Amino acid sequence: MSEKIIKLMVCSGKNCSRKQGDDITDALKLELEAVSLENKVQVVRTACFGLCNAGPVVKVWPEGTIYTGVSPDDAAEIVNEHILKGRKVERLLYTDPATGKKIPDEKSLTSLKKQLRIVLRNCGITDPENVEDAIAHGAYLALAKVLTEMQPEDAIKIIKDSGLRGRGGGGFPTGLKWEIARKNQSDEKYVVCNADEGDPGAFMDRSVLEGDPHAVLEAMAICGYCIGSSNGLIYIRAEYPLAVQRLKIAITQAREYGLLGKNIIGTGFDFDIEIRYGAGAFVCGEETALIHSMEGLRGEPTVKPPYPAQSGFRGKPTNVNNVETFACVSPIILKGADWFSSIGTQKSKGTKVFALAGKVNNVGLIEVPMGTTLREVIFEIGGGLPKDKKFKAVQTGGPSGGCLTEKHLDTPIDFDNLVAAGSMMGSGGMIVMDEVDCMVAVAKYYLDFTVEESCGKCAPCRIGNKRLHELLEHISKGHGTRADLDRLRNMSVVIKDTSLCGLGQSSPNPVLSTLDNFMDEYIAHVDAKKCPAGKCRDLMQYLIVKENCVGCTACARVCPVNAISGERKEPHLINQSVCIKCGACYEKCKFDAIIIQ
Amino acid sequence: MKTLKSTDELVKLREDILSGKRPSDNSYPAPGRVRIRVHMGTSGIASGALDVYNFLVTELEKRNISGTVIRTGDMGYSFAEPTIEVTRAGEEPVVFGNVDTFRADEIIEKFIKNGELTDGIIPANFRTITI
Known part of the structure; x- marks a missing residue:
């Protein structure tokens, strides 16, 4: 079979396919057959391009021309002009909303991409169980640079200047935290990595530990050098067995290569890391509770001050940082504070990973520069809401955060803006809710x-x-x-x-x-004792509209408690005293005869 | 591997891996070879990535295709797990979503052997940094 040279990639993300994405595929295939090119040009459907507002999208591969707002009627022009004559169809090219210019190909489109991966740079790329692969992708270069070229104060200054803030939720400046821990004199100090990710729906720390554990180990060693500690502890929940297993392998391999342990790469600096397991209590993500849990005590918080930087694990100065915070450290050391602080907003620098969940098409992990708006995250990267439902709210920050509504959609996301809007960054869970959520x-x-x-x-x-x-x-x-x-x-x-x-x-x-x-x-x-979204079971009932009911008996057959009665081809009736309001009949009815009241 | 004693040794090790002097599964595929990354974090494995991984390893050998299959963490495409990334020598990587053994078979026959794309490709919609 001959190699097909040109490929037309048609977006079949849920948004585009609703706008006739599938018809475009068929139309293109027909047009290609008409000019007998069906063996030379292949039409395939792809997942979302992240250009949902401009959809449906067709990409010509390998050259990377992107056509947007394509309809099945445009198929002939794309085939005749672009494929046969090699001329781009100007009117369908994507227009950059900022400059109003047409974007000729995907390479020029790259700068328009909303996502920037710093924390997730190696996730899905490196083999987490092979330290050499991590080294090939740049792991431990920052550690080597810090140990051989810098004084601890210099490295702390870089982190301070970069504007990195703690990614666990509070947003405390990381450099400042390290400086305080360094100034507190003690014979022993501890570096703790907080991997007790407890927010429902958030899983960025798990993904980083599973995909790129060496980034965290390296940053912990850098932190150890900066604050003058040679003991690292990772507090991870036992519910993350795969992350634990990969961390163990990573630690063992790093020790073998002399990247952890005594005399790291011949510099005379000692640093080793142990793992401590948590039983999965949400409160243990709070640093004082976390430290007590590691000491074998009950996971209960204590009043601050004293802060862990003064008196933490076993009463010694302790620096606690989140996984995602640590994962930012090496790129900052290698690329400099100016590079990092050029990304993001005035008070929140860098990028943030969010776990998109709930009523959104592209559920998953995303990483965007601070200052990206909620609208861009939900409707462009997230691909919008499924089933054409109306957006109602987005919950950020897990159980500690709040719900943001339509009027907050254009707020740039950063630590301070979210707090001002009545929510918080938290660890970065983002749960999207639609009109049927109460x-x-x-x-x-x-x-x-x-x-x-x-x-x-x-x-x-x-x-x-x-x-x-x-x-x-x-x-x-x-x-x-x-x-x-x-x-x-x-x-x-x-x-x-x-x-x-x-x-x-x-x-x-x-x-x-x-x-x-x-x-x-x-x-x-x-007041009205009504639940507008129809979720609170005690405030609603399912009713059959007599006019619409054709008596097909579908609802009666699906009812688990036999609450629906009626003769065949006669309107049915729901016995409210028996009905458990499961909604099975509502889902089943094809005639819109069942309503929620 | 002996313990690294200096920064130079670390940098040299990295260069050796990148230039192919030191065998590494994950390096850019040599001519005629293919590199497949199976994204196996918790969500990938929960959706069946392990079956896909095992299938690819045995089938590549059976079908006489020279290449490597690598386990990595998740890419974050939770809506399309399991996902795999296939790089043919000299080409850009292509990510396929919702891969099961049936789809993996199609990917081997169509894409790896002939360079034909199949449905369900996930376009790269992010920028990334390199160190």
């Missing part, structure tokens, strides 16, 4: 999580969150009043102000942000 139920879900995960040490968190959860339960059952809404808000503020650690101080955030942004939904729950 915001009261969402707040209740996160409260459910924090009630479960609260360590119980301080009363505001232990008792307050429980009461908040009960109130939300009350409202979603239809027993709430307007006074309950005030009570929700007051209690949330008190919990925030009086809790001991970050968990309690941020746990009411989902309640407060939904109260701020979706007050109308709360009011519908308490």
Whole structure:
């Protein structure tokens, strides 16, 4: 079979295929057959190009011309002009929205790509179980540079100048943290990597540890040199067996090659790393609780100060950084502080990894420069919402964050903007919600999580969150009043102000942000006793519209509790006292005869 | 491998791997060879990447195709797991999504042998840094 030279790649991402992506494939094939080129030119469907606003997209391979806004009628022109005559179809070329210029090929398009991978640079590229592969991709060069060419102060200055802030949630400047740990004199110090990733829906730390463990080991050694420590500890949850296994292999191999252990690459600097396992408690992501858990004590936080940099693990100065923060360190050392600080916004530098989840087409990990807007992340990189549903909210920062709405879509994402909008960066989980998600139920879900995960040490968190959860339960059952809404808000503020650690101080955030942004939904729950999204089971019922029902019996057959009765070809009826509101009949009915009320 | 004693040794080791003096599975494929990266993080494996990996390893040998299959972490394309990246000598890497053993067979026959693309390619939609 002869090699097909030209290929036409048609986007069949969910957005483009809705706009006739599949018809374009067929039209192109027909046109090619008409000029007997079907053996020379191949038409294939691909996943999303990340240009959903400009879709449907057709790319000509290998030269990389990108056509956007293509319709099946354009197939003839693409085949006749581009394939036969070698002339680009100017009117279909992608237009750069910033400059208004036409983009001739994919290479010029690269600069328009929204994603920039710094933390994920080697994920999916290097073999995590082979240290030589990591070395080939540049691992340990930064460590060698720091150990041989720099004083600890110089390296700390680079990290400080780069503007790197902690990626675990709080956003504390990393360089400053290292400097404080360095200034505290002690015979022993510790470098701790916080790999206790607990936010529901976030998995960037796991992916980095599974894909590029050496980046973390190297950065920990750099940190050790900077603060004057030779002991590293990785606190990782035991629920990440693959990450643990790959870390163990990476540590062993790094020791074999003299990149960890005594006298690292002949410089006389000693640094070794051990793994500590966590049992998967959310509160252990808080640094003081994490340290207690590593010491074998209960995973409970203590009042700061003293900060871990003064008195941490076994009472010694300890520097705790998140996996993603460590993964940023080596590129900063090698490429310089100016390079890193040129990316991002004024106060938040570099890139951030987000775990896109929920009602979004391209679920997965993405990494974008700080300052990218939520709209770009959700509708361009994420490919929009499935099934043409309307965007309602995006939850950032996990149980400590809040819900952002349509009006926040054009906010550039960085630490300060998210806090100003009533949410937070957190570790970077991003859960997209559409019109059928009930915001009261969402707040209740996160409260459910924090009630479960609260360590119980301080009363505001232990008792307050429980009461908040009960109130939300009350409202979603239809027993709430307007006074309950005030009570929700007051209690949330008190919990925030009086809790001991970050968990309690941020746990009411989902309640407060939904109260701020979706007050109308709360009011519908308490006044009209209705759930506008149709999620709260106690506030809704499924009804059969007599006019639409043809009596096909499909709903009655699918009902798990036999609540639907009626003769064949006669309108059916739902017995509300038996109905468990599972929604099976609603899904099954083809005649729109079942409605939610 | 003996312990590295100096920065020069580290840099030299890196150059040897990159220039092909030191055998490495993950280097740029030599003429006539193909490099396949199977993305095997937790989400890839949960979607069946291990089967794809085993299939590719045995089938490449059976079908007399010279190449290497490498296990890596995930690329982040959770919506299309398992994913694999195939690089033919002298060409740009191509990432395929939703690969099962059936699709892997198609990729071997069509793309690896003949350079024909198959449906389900994931276009690279990011920039990255090199060190």
